[in-house]
Amino acid sequence: MTKLLEIENLSVEFDGFKAVDGVNLSVDEGKVVGIVGESGSGKSVTQLALMGLIPYPGIIKADRLMFHNSDLMALSAKKRRSITGKDVSMIFQEPMTSLNPCFTVEYQISEALKIHEGGTRQERRKRVIELLSQVGIPAPEDRLGTFPHQLSGGMSQRVMIAMAIACSPRLLIADEPTTALDVTIQAQILELIMDLQQKKNMALVLITHDMAVIAETVEDVVVMYAGQVVEKNSSDRIFTNPCHPYTEALLNALPERNINSKRLPTIPGLVPGKFDRPDGCLFHPRCKHAKKMCKEVVPKYSEKNSIGVRCHFPLINGVPQYD
Template identity: 55%
Template structure:
């Protein structure tokens, strides 16, 4: 049984659809990468799962089931008990996510008081243990520090300590290394993966860094304009992408552009509220699009190879998935027209 199952999740903000019919499954202990450019709906999808979409946002879904529980029918109190305890989230910018008016020890303790009922010496000992677990030096003396007194990397470790405080079954890491230098990024990712393996947590990693996702994830969901447009296992997606947008993302990686004067780019922009196409959302930017693509929106469906073989492990939202013809030039999607 899946740890998390989401079907047809949508999030609207006064007529603007930020998430459009997303399906997502996560198995216990699995590491899933969610990639896509800014504004593709990655973070909003996870915020909707956590119950953190405020008015005027409106969340709808056919199913949100976590660990066998129907979250759509759960009361607000039941959802609050799950969020922060069984499902935890690490947000993008630790310094803006932490409360500047409270010490880091108090903020970690708030999670433990709410979900674990700890008080007094037991509470303090657990906070110190968590700070040591995320490799913060001199942990006992850091309890009274405020966020502004710590570096960006240290604040991110505090956020991780808060997230793992109650040993969640699912950890969502939303761009956990944003605004950190390269050395600290590597340390934070290594820490997250060690904690994930140690506790047996499932991990959903939201990232722009395809190299990191390729290295740590077992499965990847690619999002575009609020939709999941491809879902594959690693390394299959990186070896042979099926969706033209995925191919464009991979073509833009600097390592794939050695010897060229300019990086491959995808022309055009992501559609907004007032210019969403009637058909495939990528059709205005895709060199393979025809009249059918521009008129009818494709569903996320199993990939059908040119020889007719159906792959249920590979899902793609495209009428002309790659390779759609023998000898097709897959780099065309990344060229400026």
């Protein structure tokens, strides 16, 4: 299995605030990785950094930022754009605002085709129709001239997906692709994305705050907290036997795990912001297993048996291993 994307020790800083802090992430060719975290955990910023979309005054630092044998840190902005534009695509949360309301569906999809693949007008039109039918839009020939405001949320998201896969990318990044959609439509869209991933053998990074969505779709899960990766684990293990106390607490707080109790277990406190970043482990003020060491020493991210965790005393079967 070849590594498609390799990120080592990535940091993104805004005005002295580390939105992303020492993130390691690797995605193999044709694999699905889920990134889960609450708002402000840095999950979206990580991907924007990869695409080179961090706005001023953000500063990106990384030991290694490799995409398919090319070092993204060393490339010029233009070269980088030509790689990320063709081989990496993104789907965003708000389908209504990610499409340009001034142009037709056909125009917007063929725009990407024109830049990266060329071809005549007729060829492109044929390709657009093909793409629209691939994403499950009925009667695609009739939809070419529609404007985004004439489409429902689910349909717009399908068009977004068609745009994203137009150039047959190697890596598809879906940033909360279903958060703005209804449950039944969410199920349809997730099914579509997973189906296309299989068929086209793309690698997929699915970013979401919804643990359940992750559990039902991906193989490997990365949990982020306050800009750091706190746990990396397979989805078989992480939901039954999480290693990081944060993952454990997050799972316990889910309503579906507490159907018959009258109260939900909660995580006390808030995610640290710009002004109240604690010393030591960033999670220690909210962690029920925290010891003195957690308050003083910053835990390192370590990977063993393909399980990565950033904790001094990782959990085994829910019990912290103090030694």
